[in-house]
Amino acid sequence: MDTLVEKTDNFVSELFTKKLPETCIYHNYTHTKRVFKSTKEIIDNTSISEEDTYILLLTALLHDTGYSESLDNHEEHSVRISSEFLKDQNVSQEIIDKVSELIMATKMDYQPTNLLEEIIRDADASHLAKGYFQETSDFLRQEFEHHHKEKYSTSDWLKINIDFLKNKHEYYTEYAIKNWQPKKEAHLLEIMNEQAVLKKKKKKEKLKKLVKEESPEKGIQTLFRVTLRNHLKLSDIADTKANILLSVNAIIISLALSNLIPKLDNPSNQYLIYPTLIFIVFSIISMLLSVLATRPNVTGGEFTRKEIEEKKVNLLFFGNFHKMPLDEYKWAMHELMDDKEYIYDTMIKDLYFLGKVLHKKYKILRITYTVFMIGFITSSISFVIAFNTLQ
Secondary structure, eight states: OHHHHHHHHHHHHHHHHHHSOTTOSSSSHHHHHHHHHHHHHHHHTSOOOHHHHHHHHHHHHHTTGGGGTOSTTHHHHHHHHHHHHHHHTTOOHHHHHHHHHHHHTTSTTOOOOSHHHHHHHHHHTGGGGSTTHHHHHHHHHHHHHHHHTOOOOHHHHHHHHHHIIIIIOOOOSHHHHHHTHHHHHHHHHHHHHHHHHHHHHHHHHHHHHHHHHTHHHHHHHHHHHHHHHHHHHHHHHHHHHHHHHHHHHHHHHHHIIIIIGGGGGSGGGGGGHHHHHHHHHHHHHHHHHHHHHHOOOOOOOOOOHHHHHTTOOOTTSGGGTTTSOHHHHHHHHHHHHTOHHHHHHHHHHHHHHHHHHHHHHHHHHHHHHHHHHHHHHHHHHHHHHHHHHHO
């Protein structure tokens, strides 16, 4: 019998080498030898006769030989190939029939009816509890894709594996239940964890895609934010410029009052009166314009419900609500937040009126700098003329 098992092994190896399609990257000689090894593992831990042992070992070697001829109904082809081979080896018809029955018992949905069928089915699915489970799973996926002409996504393949391990497969022998079932459940847990991670990743990608799809709205919000920031910066710059002019002219007037005006009492300094007056007048005008550029303008601070309903009030500017009760303002803000169009309209109004204020500030500042420049030049010329007249 040992010789027969060895001959059968050589026969299967040669058959697969010559006839097995290259697309059979799972159901091949490697898988056959693994099933053979697992069959021996169960047999070594189970009480069965010597004849049944050899029948199982022959079945383990021959059960997938049908893949060398057809991918469909390979069990029937395996029965025919194994029967012809065993007949050539002068094996009794009784053993041939038993091997054939066990090969047919490896069909996917078959329910075993005796111990030998349970052993061969458990051995055929032993990879579910082995360290090479992930490797065989990847090979099986590629084989299915070749044969079915269909791509399986990682998510779909995980789902198929989880369904198979949880609902469609079970170990039958006492040895497999005790030694392989825990490892199979560990692999199932790993797959389920992988599925959970993948779902989380897909959820994040979906959220990113959703955010990307909504990018026009995000772009609008960025537009408002950047424009408002620029308006505020320009307003700060205008105020700083006005303060500089105000400070410079205040210093000039202080110096004039402390140094020039006391000297005008002396008749010999009468020629300095007009240049000094020109100098001081232009400085005062510059100061007044600087104050006008920075002077705040506070509006009434009240609104009516009708104005809110008609979307006429800019609730983002304090000058429109500073006199209103808190309850009224909260109601108005909720009305604003519930209406996306009203929000954008209000932001547009806010930017528009900020722009109007900036225009006014910079217009006055331009006039102020012009007045300061003219006053500085005029007073300087007048001082030169006054000194020349004296000479």
